[in-house]
Amino acid sequence: VQQIGGGALPYIREPMTIIEVINLCRGLKLFFHQDKKENISLHECLGQHSGEIDIFIGPEGGFSDSEYNLLKKKGFIPINLGKNILRVDTAALYAIAFIQIILHNVLSKGE
Numbered sequence: 817v818q819q820i821g822g823g824a825l826p827y828i829r830e831p832m833t834i835i836e837v838i839n840l841c842r843g844l845k846l847f848f849h850q851d852k853k854e855n856i857s858l859h860e861c862l863g864q865h866s867g868e869i870d871i872f873i874g875p876e877g878g879f880s881d882s883e884y885n886l887l888k889k890k891g892f893i894p895i896n897l898g899k900n901i902l903r904v905d906t907a908a909l910y911a912i913a914f915i916q917i918i919l920h921n922v923l924s925k926g927e
Contacts, residue, residue, distance in 0.1 A: 843870045850898075
């Protein structure tokens with residue numbers, strides 16, 4: 817955290833069920849997936865939001881239909897990661913970088 821000049825020290829919890837994790841989420845709720853079920857603009861979501869952002873990254877092989885529907889029902893917005901199929905660890909970094917780039921551009925325009 818010191819090397820990157822700020823941020824918060826991550827806290828690693830014990831394994832939890834998807835429902836337990838969903839119940840902890842309080843910010844803008846996003847989940848990233850590779851299916852073309854819906855295509856909602858991340859730019860649009862982030863441009864209208866300030867504050868915490870909660871993200872879900874699907875497991876290897878993607879979210880099941882029941883997980884996808886549960887996340888939608890609980891207010892999560894599906895965001896497509898594009899045509900490339902990414903491993904879970906790569907998808908997480910990709911999603912965070914994507915969010916940071918958009919937020920940087922939104923904040924730069926507001927200054």
